[in-house]
Amino acid sequence: MDILRFITAGSVDDGKSTLIGRLLYDSKSIMIDHLTAIQQQTKHKALGEIDLALLTDGLRAEREQGITIDVAYKYFSTPARKFIIADAPGHVQYTRNMVTGASNANLIIILIDARNGVVEQTKRHSIIAALLKIPHVIIAINKMDMVDYSEDTFNNIVIDYAAVAESLGLNNITYLPISALNGDNIVEKSELLSWYDGPSLLSLLENISIHQDVNLNITRFPVQYVIRPQSPEWHDYRGYVGKLISGVLKQGDAVTVLPEGLTTTIDYIEHNGKKVNEAFAPQSIVLHLKDDIDVSRGNLIVPSHQLPTVSKEITTLICWMDAKPLQKGNRYWLQINSTMVKCMVCEIQYALDVNTLEQKNNVSYIGLNEIAKIVLKTASPLAFDSYNTLSANGGAILIDEATNVTVGACMLQ
Template identity: 65%
Template sequence: MDLLRFITCGSVDDGKSTLIGRLLFDSKSILADQLEAIERASKSRNAGEVDLALLTDGLRSEREQGITIDVAYRYFQTPKRKFIIVDAPGHIQYTRNMVTGASNCQLAIVLIDARNGVVEQTRRHSLIASMLGIPHLVVAINKMDLVGYSQDVFSNICIQYNELARKLNVDNVTYIPISALNGDNVVDKSTHMPWYEGPALLEFLETVELDHDENLTDARFPVQYVIRPQTAELHDYRGYAGKITSGIFRKGDAVTVLPSGETSTIDAIELYQTHLEEAFAPMSVVLHLADDVDISRGNLIVRSDSRPVVSQNIEALLCWMDTKELKIGSKYTLQHGTFRTRCVVRDIVYQLNVNTYEETEGVESLKLNDIARVVLKTAQPVSFDPYHQNRVNGGAILIDETSNVTVGALMLQKEAE
């Protein structure tokens, strides 16, 4: 049974937490004690019915204010598929949380209030979803019960969002009219919208094709640990442990170790003391090479016939996640997979306006939640793929050197001039 990670995002009060609660409730994925707890909490808030949003809004401040602040994760499964749900905050000041939650998702559900249509956070979250390269996008037009289940309202919002998707070069968009509060088109098809002929949301989530989302072309293996036992029996054992982030490795493949550029061939692939002829993403294995090569944690083993970019000058899209401003000349630690190096912000090429998608040049600093294209100079060469080609090997983060806090999410684009 395969696994789908998806995120719900959108503006404040569009119904993200209620939608997740409805999915869990109607698919019978709530334990009895959980249901009793939210029933008690709903009564204490004088809610007429069970408040399904309480299933995900776990922080006290979230329940008091009726909003989502932190990213919440929920797990459930149906007979067809397992799911990890990420509930992202809707407020602008928590946009960085949305970036964190969406980074590993294969699908995004963008909720839109049928009464309001496309708003600023719709644009912001759609931009981030497209930047992060999320393969599948579902636009769930919620609260259809409050607009009389009108087909015209639904069609007009689809037209609005189509224009937005065109600007973002997003092709794979599915539109579903729903009422999360009443359960229309969430788990079961609604009788209130006979004009809608598509699937209910859960049916779509169960059947969306995921096989083509994994990059099996560019073989990448970041070394996490070098295994070198100091015993007489295993004196000649030298293995490199890690997780294949993309592609396929086979015994006998010619490989290159980056950034050094040294070459060898794969002598063996080991998994739980069993030797394999091949291994592929996302398997965690131990590779053995035919030659004694100087390899340490942070090095990248790749197939020699599909090498990534290796450079100290990198152009990247950046989502700034710190209250302290980023300025040209600021220094940070860049972490790319298991590899770390110091870097300096050489230039801010432009800042992206999340409402109009216009590019503003001449910017010298970035504030919290700003999105920009920047140029970085690193102390050591970084081995990366363009993000649109390989999400895992094209993603990185910036870390503040004094506080050790993650301050920026990077989507590496190309070698800078």
């Protein structure tokens, strides 16, 4: 059974937490004791019905203010599929939280209040979805009950958002009218939206195909660990462990170990304790090479005919996540998959206005939640792909040398 990772986003009070609560409640994915606790908390708020938003709004400050200020994760499953949901913040000042939640999502649900239509935060979250190359987009037009389930209102919002999507190059978009509060079109089709002939939200989530989201054309294998038992029974055993993040590897393939550039061939592959002739992403495997060469954690094994970029100068888009600003000359650790190298900020090319995509030049520093294009210089060569070509080997993070805190999310260019 595969896993669909998706994130909800939208403006404050568009109903993201209520939507997830309704999805969990109507699909019967809530434990009895959890449901009882939520019912008691709802009574304390003097509401007539259960407050489904409490299922995801876990922080005390969120509950007091009625907003989501961190990414809340929920897990549930149906007979068709398993799901991991990330409920992202709506406020502008929590852009970094949304980037974190969306970084490995297969799908994003962007909520639009039917009364307000496409607003600034709708565009902001759509731009982030486009930058992160999220494969699938559902535009859930919520609170249809507050506009009398009007088909014209729905169609007008679809027209407005289609213009935004075209300008950003967003594809695979599905438009869905819903009422999260009342459960219309969440798990079951609603008779009040009889003019809508598409599936419900849960049906969409269960049936959307994500197999093509894994790139099987470009092969990359980051080495996470080297197994050498050095015991009499396993005297000659040397295996390279890791997750095949993209592509396919076969016994006998000619491969190159980067960044050193050493070449060899695959002797055999182990998966789940058994020898196999080939492996494909996203399997975790043990790779055995024919030649006894120096391979360690952080190396990248690739087909010799399909080399990535290997460089000490790296241009990247970055979402800054730290209160301390990013400035030219700052030093950090740069991590991509299992590879970590020291780096220095050489240049800030421009800051990006996430509302308009306008570039701001002559910027001296980057502040919290801002997105910018910068140039890094690494202490040793790094093997990587463009994020636009292969996000699995083009997404990285910056780590503060002193605190080990993640301070930036990078999309390598």
